[in-house]
Amino acid sequence: MTTQPKTIEQVKRSRLDPEPIPRRDFLGLAALWSAASTLLFATVGMLRLPKAAVLPSPSKKFRVVLPESLALHQPFIPPGRSVGLFKAETGVYAVSIVCTHLGCIVKSSASGFDCPCHGSRFSQDGSVLRGPAPKALPRLAVNRMCDHEFIVDEGEIIEASEAMA
Amino acid sequence: MNEVAAKNSETSAVRRFLINLRETPSRFYHTMFRSGKPESDRTRSTFIFGNVFLHLHSTRVHRWTLKWTTTWRLGIAALSSFLLTLITGVLLMFYYKPYPDVAYDSIKDIHFVVPTGRFIRNIHRWAANVMVVVVILHMVRVFYTAAYRRFREFNWVIGMLLLAVTLGLSFTGYLLPWDQLAYWAITIGANIAQSPREVTDALGITKYIDIGGLQKLILLGSEDVGEEALIRFYLLHVMILPLTLTLLVAVHFWRIRKDGGLVRPIDADLRLKPEPGLYPVFTQEPKKTYSLGAIVRGKTPQINQGPENTLPAMPHLMYAEGAVLMLAIFICVLLALFFDAPLKELANPGVPENPAKAPWYFLGLQELVSHSAFMGGMGIPAIVLLGIALIPYLDRESDGTGEWFGGPGGKMLVLRSALFGLGVVIAIEAFTIHYGWIRQWWPKAPQLLITAINPGTLLTLFYALYSLWLVRKYDSTRAGALGLFTCFLAGFIVLTVIGSYFRGPNWDFYWSPSQWPGH
Secondary structure: OOOOOOOOHHHHHHOOOOOOOOOOHHHHHHHHHHHHHHHHHHHHHHHHOOOOOOOOOHHHHEEEHHHHHOOOOEEEEOOOEEEEEEEEEOOOOOOOOOOOOOOOOOOOOOEEEEEOOOOOOEOOOOOEOOOOOOOOEEEEEEEOOOEEEEEEEEEEEEEEHHHOO | OOOHHHHHHHHHHHHHHHHHHHHHHHHHHHHOOOOOOOOHHHHHHHHOOOOOOOOOOOOOOEHHHHHHHOOOOOOHHHHHHHHHHHHHHHOOOOOOOOOOHHHHHOOOOHHHHHOOHHHHHHHHHHHHHHHHHHHHHHHHHHOOOOOOOOOOOHHHHHHHHHHHHHHHHHHHHOOOOOOHHHHHHHHHHHHHOOHHHHHHHHHHOOOOOOOHHHHHHHHHHHOOOOOOHHHHHHHHHHHHHHHHHHHHHHHHHHHHHHHHOOOOOOOHHHHHOOOOOOOOOOOOOOOOOOOOOHHHHHHEEEEEEEEEEEEEEHHHHHHHHHHHHHHHHHHHHHHHHOOOOOOOOEOOOOOOOOOOOHHHHHHHHHHHHHHHHHHHHHHHHHHHHHHHHHHHHHHOOOOOOOOEEEHHHHHHHHHHHHHHHHHHHHHHHHHHHHOOOOHOOOOOOOOHHHOOOOOHHHHHHHHHHHHHHHHHOOOOHHHHHHHHHHHHHHHHHHHHHHHHHOOOHOEEOOOOHHHOOOO
């Protein structure tokens, strides 16, 4: 004996029940989609958390006194800072010594600056001579306080042309 | 009235209580192990499927699976070393403090003050290294026996994720001591995350879309490497990545089980010699066949073949796994006894080491990164991972499944691909080391050119083209897959060796560390 699968009774539509989608299906789908969208928004909300609205970065301005004996175009690197200060004929300029490739601190050498991590090489004025570094070492803002005293802002990158103080 | 009730009525409740108390230890043992000692085939089976930790095993294992040459037991070896890092890692958490000021000192305490601390730390470090080696070897084994085929494609992808998580665990692990290695690795890692700026800067759109900056910010929790960064990496190392790994391992194993155990050649039953009567537990004669239609994939016992070319997982598989675990412990303990885990100087944000080298498994990457941050650190790794993940979807042949190198011709093909892979990577590196690259010839060359055309991208391109050529030449996707994977492997090995032994201060090439200039 074979049994016939029961056919689902045809829903009779009336003016009061015009929806093509049965009520139970509608409620089920509504529950499903609201659960899905709740999870989605909750996830998005949680992903917001790791990016702080205020960053715990202290001011990067500092005061530095240049030694009087500093020769022209010789870098002076204040202890604990990653900035090289240079005396030029027209004033003083500051070059960041953080490698533009992956952030290692470059070391001053005969030709300028060498990076110990991946072999980038920069000239005295910061332009790239060799290696993977994509950009020149940036100039940083310097302000003269008095004869040998300067304020350097490690956070403020400026154009090379306006970089003297 | 039944017997127990009759007995109960004869003794007082106090007496019964005392008898029960006396019998409690043995009753406890029986209730814990329910089916008794695994002495018959029936209890051996219940030993496996009645135990929540063992039930991922099948109760019986095909004899092909038990051959050493099928797997070299590398998956179990990877799990064993993971368990070792897990246990020793939890022990280290008793003393480690994830804060820049004290992290270094707490590692020093673990090393010099805490009883057995140094030994535990050494084991943790060595087990992690063993895990990286074994996971790579396991992937190599699975690839060359074509075990990624039909039904198992997704499990190959899970395996790729497991490799990535393993490397992630290693990376976040060596950041925690906050020594020079850790500090500069975080700096470099965070800047690799920022490296899409290399492209957006060159296009001049960083103002509008700064994916790189966002990635770095999320990783470090700050603009600088500091306490937020250390806590984030600590959280990754002790919570997020281990949980992810555990979850993925569970899925990985479960799918192997559901796909009918380990892969084996289609004619494995014919190729196996008859079992020399060690365990005639069920007779090998075909007495009945059965099917578990619609649920379990793979072969069900067939008519006129012994239904069982299998052996009980307990003891055969269990003992083998125990042996691998013991071997892993032995190797890690031995290494831990003789070689201390390194601890460099305290992190110094002013001066990186020269050369600043990553641990060995990242030196190939460091070599690539020394050509371009974005392509070497993100682009090429992404292409390689994607290429390897896609292999089972692009190679859907079925010949040679479960056999090393897919049969007789495969070995030669792999050998030739290895020679090609080695030749190309050595030639490109030698050229770069001897003649330099675009920036040395034209210092004004635009960055996009160097990002797009550097030794790393050329190498990847050559490998891809070679693999396509193989597909055409042999009219076989498997040939292409073999070529591609072998080339990547050769490239990885050569780049790692160059990074390890031939790079010195300023990442210059030296034939030996004895030629390094003095400071």
